[in-house]
Amino acid sequence: MIQTAPYGLSMSDLYLFNEGSAYHSYRFMGAHRLQLNGVYGVRFAVWAPNAAEVHIVGSFNDWNGGIHAMERIGTTGIWASFIADIGEGETYKYEITTRSGERLLKADPYAFLAERRPLTASVITDLNGFPWRDEGWVNSKEGRSAYTNPLLVYEVHAGSWKTKGKEVFLTYDELAAELVPYAAEMGYTHIELMPLAEHPFDQSWGYQITGFYAPSSRFGRPKQLMHFVDCCHERGIGVILDWVPGHFCRDNHGLRLFDGMPIFEGPDEKLADKPLWGTLAFDFSKNEVVSFLISNAVYWMEMYHIDGLRVDAVASMINLHMDKPREQYTWNKLGGTDNLDALRFLKRLNETVFHYYPDTLMLAEDSSAWPAVTSPTYLGGLGFNFKWNMGWMNDILRYMSHDPADRPQYHHLITFSLLYAFSENYVLPLSHDEVVHGKRSLLNKMPGTYEEKFAQLRLFYGYWMTHPGKKLLFMGGEWGQFDEWKDAESLDWMLLDYDLHGKMKAYVQTLNTLYVSEPSLWERDSDATAFQWIDVHNARQSIISFIRYGKKSFSIVVANFSRTGYASYRVGVPETGIYRTIMNSNEERFGGYETQHSLKFVSENVAWHGYNQSISLHLPPLSFQLLSYDLGDTH
Known part of the structure; x- marks a missing residue:
């Protein structure tokens, strides 16, 4: 018999949350519209174990913290409340009184929608009832090996693929109408979206998050994103989401010092701080953080039918010293530099995701030399099914940047990758990271005359497409974007009016189609x-x-x-x-x-x-x- 807590919560669910095993915690945490004792309203639940008091403030009570108090549920650290006669569209935050008496206004960590930035309140939203039409797509994935099939990914930043003006973005619906048929026409098997979880700063590209369960309201509402994914699936295109479980941003309304104490981050500032990015690392030793993050991965797959996650910054997660000055070094209990809690988390993450969604993609963006990243956890691996091949990417781009006359002395850069190409299941990424911050576009990395640049980019793409490993190309690369990526502007679509750029697009489209149709290029990729x-x-x-x-x-x-x-x-x-x-x-x-x-x-x-x-x-x-x-x- 399941013991019931107040407000219709299950003590079993709360126990699993505290234990680190509530892998669907979004079903009971946060704000949920429901009927309780015959009354319709919204139940709220939030984890704030160190809070002295928690109140709900919002548009329904004039943001008055003295009206709607929350109740602490035993020793779980969870506070809950039910407010009658409110519903979808209302905005809210948690007013948390700390042990020292300070009052904090915090967005809901489990909110399904946030206000459009720069506003920061959470929005009550019902995710149920979307009329999915992708049953055929879902069924087609069952038992279909990702290793022995083509995987050709188009990486997209939703805020700059196309825009309608300065900070006037395409909506999810408009992306469904324009991006999806474009990707299908170009022959891509998947679209990878850079992080969509709510983030306050556009130029973080979505990698500094405040709302892990909220698709960014810059582009519309949650069911519009569902429509986008549904349209992708109707056209035979899978959707991969860039996912950021390693760290979160410091903005006051977010997770930092959530109840006045470091609960999502660790208590040791040297361990928690990510100085290079100005963010804070999750504390993977806390069971509730594990429940929060693994549930988030499952959430995107259950609620949005996402086909896979590209897990960001794995190397930074597993190495305690990475990107830190010496004065911030810490060591694990064995005296080493491995983040043992992060390693356990990643293994558990992959085990859980593949338990619920065995046909999904879990791709590690990992620049480390950690062994067996794509081996099963029962064999000692981390349990991903693919890993970005950063070594190949660095070598080939370095090789191609040399003048052809000098290339004989760098020949090893195009051959070395085959010494380890089958040690993991690799994706060969030509991603956004290689075309920003003065790195120049792929086309502009090529030496020589204007015509030689195009010839070499075509040559490079041919080598990339036929080298063992799955493929990923960042938007604009398909027609030879000449400038590096400008994250606040649209891609330079007008370049397609120029002969060589138009012909480059035709070349990439033909190469994509050929790749998908030629089994020798993917059928035995791992052999x-x-x-x-x-x-x-x-x-x-x-x-x-x-x-x-x-x-x-x-x-x-x-x-x-x-x-x-x-x-x-x-x-x-x-x-x-x-x-x-x-x-x-x-x-x-x-x-x-x-x-x-x-x-x-x-x-x-x-x-x-x-x-x-x-x-x-x-x-x-x-x-x-x-x-x-x-x-x-x-x-």
Whole structure:
């Protein structure tokens, strides 16, 4: 029998919350419209274990803290109350009297909606009743392995993909009408949205949060976001949410010193402070914090049908010294620098999410060398199913920034990643972080003339798309945004009126479509035996070639990173038969100078690169070619 607490709360739920196992705590914490003892109203519940008093203030009582007191529920640290005859749209905060007598006005940590910034009150909102139409999408995911299917992600900042004026953002509905068909047309399998949880400062990009359960009201209301996700699913596009469980912002109405004491953050300022970001770290040793955060992950999947989470700043979570000056160093109980509580939290997070949603995506944004990030927890791993490959990203962008004449001495930067490419399940990210703060856009990182920049970006994208690992590209990269990302402005859509930018978009669209349709590029992504170098050592000419094997087909990649072209460049091949060029970055329709769209090559009995057979290609400078061979196709 479930023991009932006051106001219809379950003592079992509150016990699990204190134990760190209430993984659906949003169902009873916060503000909920319900009927209690025959009366309709709103029940409020908030965790404030050190408070002397808690009152509810809001639009329904003229913000008068003397009217609606909350009751402490035993020793749970939770305060609750019921207010009759109020409902959706009312604004509120908790007025917390601390032990020292100070009065704090705090937004609800579990609020489902917040006022549009700069206002900071919480808004009573009912999330139930949205008419979801994505049953077919949900069913299609069941048992579908993410490892052996294409994953091509379009990373989007909702506040700057398109705007209607300064700080006039597209709504979730408008994004559904414009962004969703655009992403579908471009061939992406998923859209990844940078953090949408409510945040006060636009330029934090959503990474400094006050309302973890509230989709930002900048873009509309919660059911409008549900509509956006539903539209994505109708078009066969999954939705990944950038999720920030490592830290929170210091704004007074948020989680900092919530009841006058550090309850969401730890009591040790050196451990809690994130000086580089001006934020505070969650205290993962507290059970209630674990309940709050794991519930938040489950919440986005249950209430918004989110298909996966990109977990931000994992390296900063698990390393006590990362991004901190020496005077703020702390050590764990074993004398090491690992945050043992954070490691336990991440394992528990992934175990819980996959328990409820086994077909979801959990992607670690992790720059550390921590082993087995994408291995199951029962094998000692952290339990994610994918990890961003930051090493590959840093190496290849460094390589591409060098003038082609200098690249022979940096050849290792394009080959080293294959020494560890199968140690984790990787995503190859070309994200927002690489095109801000003076880093220049991807196009503008490329050296050389205007035309060479485009040729090299096409070459780079071809190499990226055929390298083992799933893919992610930040918005604007698909047409060669020339300026770095301006977070307060719309992307430079007018560039599509210029010939080479329009052709770059066509190239990326074609490359995306080819990737999704070519199983050899994703079917055995995690299988080291499905990759084979043809020629890895040709530093002198800055040319690499390799094979990607699928279950029933294989593809050959030839990439020339030099300014020297070859009328006849011989490449060893593993099978006798016909090889077809299915992608050539130098085609005229993409901005190059070749008009031939497809070529066939019959293998010759000329031993080359360790193979008995070879083909001879026309290999333009700064170019990428992809050739297909279907097993058994000999004519």
